[in-house]
Amino acid sequence: MKHIAIGILGAATLGLMASAASAATLDTVKAKGFIQCGVSTGLAGFSAPDDKGDWQGIDADFCRAVAAAVFGDGSKVKFTPLSAKERFTALQSGEIDILSRNTTWTINRDTALGLNFIGVTYYDGQGFMINAKKLPGVNSALQLSGAAVCVQSGTTTELNLADYFKANKMEYNPVVFEKLEEVNAAYDAGRCDVYTTDQSGLYGIRLTLGSPADHVVLPEIISKEPLGPAVRQGDDQWYHIVKWTYFALLQAEELGITKANVDEMKNSASPEIKRVLGQEADTKIGTDLGVSNDWVVNIVKAVGNYGEMFERNVGSGSPLKIARGINALWTKGGLQYAPPIR
Amino acid sequence: MASQEVLREEPSRGSFINDPKIRGIFFQVLVVVLLVAGVWWIAHNVIDNLTRLRIASGFGFLKGRAGFDISESAIAYSSDSTYGRAILVGLINTVIVAIVGIITATIIGFVIGIGRLSQNWLIRKICTVYVEVFRNIPPLLVIFFWYSGVLAVLPAPRDSIGLPFGSFLNQRGFYFPRAVWGDGSWLIFVALLVGIAMAWFVARRARQRQMATGQQFPVFWTSAALIVGLPLLAYALSGFPLSFDYPKQSTFNLTGGFQVRPEFLSLYLALSCYTAAFIAEIVRAGIRGVSAGQTEAAGALGLRSGSILRLVVVPQAMRIVIPPLTSQYLNLTKNSSLAIAIGYPDLTATAGTVLNQTGQAVEGVVIMMVIYLAISLLTSLVMNWFNAKMALVER
Numbered sequence: 001m002k003h004i005a006i007g008i009l010g011a012a013t014l015g016l017m018a019s020a021a022s023a024a025t026l027d028t029v030k031a032k033g034f035i036q037c038g039v040s041t042g043l044a045g046f047s048a049p050d051d052k053g054d055w056q057g058i059d060a061d062f063c064r065a066v067a068a069a070v071f072g073d074g075s076k077v078k079f080t081p082l083s084a085k086e087r088f089t090a091l092q093s094g095e096i097d098i099l100s101r102n103t104t105w106t107i108n109r110d111t112a113l114g115l116n117f118i119g120v121t122y123y124d125g126q127g128f129m130i131n132a133k134k135l136p137g138v139n140s141a142l143q144l145s146g147a148a149v150c151v152q153s154g155t156t157t158e159l160n161l162a163d164y165f166k167a168n169k170m171e172y173n174p175v176v177f178e179k180l181e182e183v184n185a186a187y188d189a190g191r192c193d194v195y196t197t198d199q200s201g202l203y204g205i206r207l208t209l210g211s212p213a214d215h216v217v218l219p220e221i222i223s224k225e226p227l228g229p230a231v232r233q234g235d236d237q238w239y240h241i242v243k244w245t246y247f248a249l250l251q252a253e254e255l256g257i258t259k260a261n262v263d264e265m266k267n268s269a270s271p272e273i274k275r276v277l278g279q280e281a282d283t284k285i286g287t288d289l290g291v292s293n294d295w296v297v298n299i300v301k302a303v304g305n306y307g308e309m310f311e312r313n314v315g316s317g318s319p320l321k322i323a324r325g326i327n328a329l330w331t332k333g334g335l336q337y338a339p340p341i342r
Numbered sequence: 343m344a345s346q347e348v349l350r351e352e353p354s355r356g357s358f359i360n361d362p363k364i365r366g367i368f369f370q371v372l373v374v375v376l377l378v379a380g381v382w383w384i385a386h387n388v389i390d391n392l393t394r395l396r397i398a399s400g401f402g403f404l405k406g407r408a409g410f411d412i413s414e415s416a417i418a419y420s421s422d423s424t425y426g427r428a429i430l431v432g433l434i435n436t437v438i439v440a441i442v443g444i445i446t447a448t449i450i451g452f453v454i455g456i457g458r459l460s461q462n463w464l465i466r467k468i469c470t471v472y473v474e475v476f477r478n479i480p481p482l483l484v485i486f487f488w489y490s491g492v493l494a495v496l497p498a499p500r501d502s503i504g505l506p507f508g509s510f511l512n513q514r515g516f517y518f519p520r521a522v523w524g525d526g527s528w529l530i531f532v533a534l535l536v537g538i539a540m541a542w543f544v545a546r547r548a549r550q551r552q553m554a555t556g557q558q559f560p561v562f563w564t565s566a567a568l569i570v571g572l573p574l575l576a577y578a579l580s581g582f583p584l585s586f587d588y589p590k591q592s593t594f595n596l597t598g599g600f601q602v603r604p605e606f607l608s609l610y611l612a613l614s615c616y617t618a619a620f621i622a623e624i625v626r627a628g629i630r631g632v633s634a635g636q637t638e639a640a641g642a643l644g645l646r647s648g649s650i651l652r653l654v655v656v657p658q659a660m661r662i663v664i665p666p667l668t669s670q671y672l673n674l675t676k677n678s679s680l681a682i683a684i685g686y687p688d689l690t691a692t693a694g695t696v697l698n699q700t701g702q703a704v705e706g707v708v709i710m711m712v713i714y715l716a717i718s719l720l721t722s723l724v725m726n727w728f729n730a731k732m733a734l735v736e737r
Contacts, residue, residue, distance in 0.1 A: 085695075085697070085698040088698070088703075089703045092397060092703070108701075111398075112398035112701055113397060113701035114397035114398075135593075143593075146592055146593055147595075148514060148594065153698070154694070154695050154697075159409040159410055159421075159699070162409060162410055162411045163409070163421070166421060172411075173413060174411045174413045175685060176413065176685050176691070178682055178685075182683070186685070190498050191513060193595075233395065234394070234396060
């Protein structure tokens, strides 16, 4: 019901908003003093509240990085948990400033939905998870014909699933829920044989199940799921701030700037590091973007560089233990690549 | 009368402003103008803002390829069908659960309602407990009770509970053999229709005869023989064309047969049980609303208690019962949108998915509201017609 409420709210907001051009997002964000960040309702490693109620994960940290760039303080973020169905309406209607919620970048979302994705903070792909104890002998997704498949509604996952089974001439029973928790509960209770979502998500969800060791993620990856934050169209300044925050995280990792050494790096002999950290004389890189010149310092102080953010939330420093893989920097054979900050 | 007319005309001669009639028209016109202007303003702003935010608008998306599958569909649907068809599938699913739910709720409701007035202490108390329990729990909880509490704890497909006639019950739903009609089975359906028509005719003639002569005719047994016997005869004549497709165990689930999914089952049971509690109270109120003198008079004429209920009390009670019954039917239909919590693909769920896949929230919500409005108005229309038919005809 909640998505309908938000839908109506969105419709009402769109209906009642004065037709005058809305103020720039940066100005409204500065005026209210925090960034409203749309996250998931709880996906380990990406955005999930910890035992103290603080949001943890790559997606949550990304919003902190933007807050650090804008305010110099990574804590000036408020989080709005959103279901898959609510997320776009919430961004379109202005309820949130950034949608950082393991959302796949597609052309339709960039065009028809009036969004702008700023980049790919996590390269993912859709996978399948089964209960190996109940289904011994199944070790490939191609053996899944006739299975009941649990999936969250309103996602690209739901569409890829239909495409994959159709392309491989297999039958399946979709068991579709609106909320992640409902899908988890249904899979755990045995309502379906297979759980499908982004592979990173499967690893996270497996940890929350009754007996994680019984479940295996099948080797097939059936789609490209580039996950990234999105903003509204029509506000280039805000778009650039969010986009370059992401690039700054990558650049910091490439240059070896970490949360621990950022202060000493300010005095580095390398002109590139000095430029990125805003230590160049009369630099205007930060102010041209609409933030302070030490914005990269603030970002790294708040959340570390991209690599630190990754390892802390989904990598070796987390229970998920996901390898960097294609999410490594381009210098290490991955896909993460930032244009130069100069 | 004369003095009243004088009083009413007096002030109107002074000015238009004080004329209540003109003032009434003025305010009605004003309200209509404001309403139209308000709606126009909102619609205009929506279109304006959608364009400004570069969000696609219009209803053209309904012709696009849906790309997602729906678990239950009464009509042919695949991921290649259009968004419009996906919404239609949802609409049909809503209508199915509403109709089946309304029928069941009415039956349970009447039984419980009459049971609450029973002479038997145990029956009376059981019915009271039923009403008080289901009436005081929110329908969403009743749905969860059936879904998570009853159906989810059933065994996995491998250890299905075997039931008579080759049917099975497990946590994936209720499976029973599906009838496969062979060649010549049309004859059976024709025979069934002929049987029903003849039974109706016999009942009519028997009634006329009873009215005219007072003689009774065993209508029930004749009708039963006609409705059951004729199709059976046709079945034998056409060479026994009926066979069954039994559910069988396969790798993951039971295949074959007919599957009733737990999502449908729990929604249907929950809506029926919940609404039945309200209907029971309405029925009880209706029966209590018929004056005791009617029952006593009928008893004085020598009618037995069953006949009193059937011929005297219930027909009069119906006139009291039908109008509030309509509201309950509407409630049940609208409550079916709670299906979204357990993943039954009703209108709210499928239209919501379409809304999200296309991102056209305004259009999606408008479509949902219009369809629910249409269903409700249609239900009211049918019930009003039924009410008019049952109403006391004064001669």
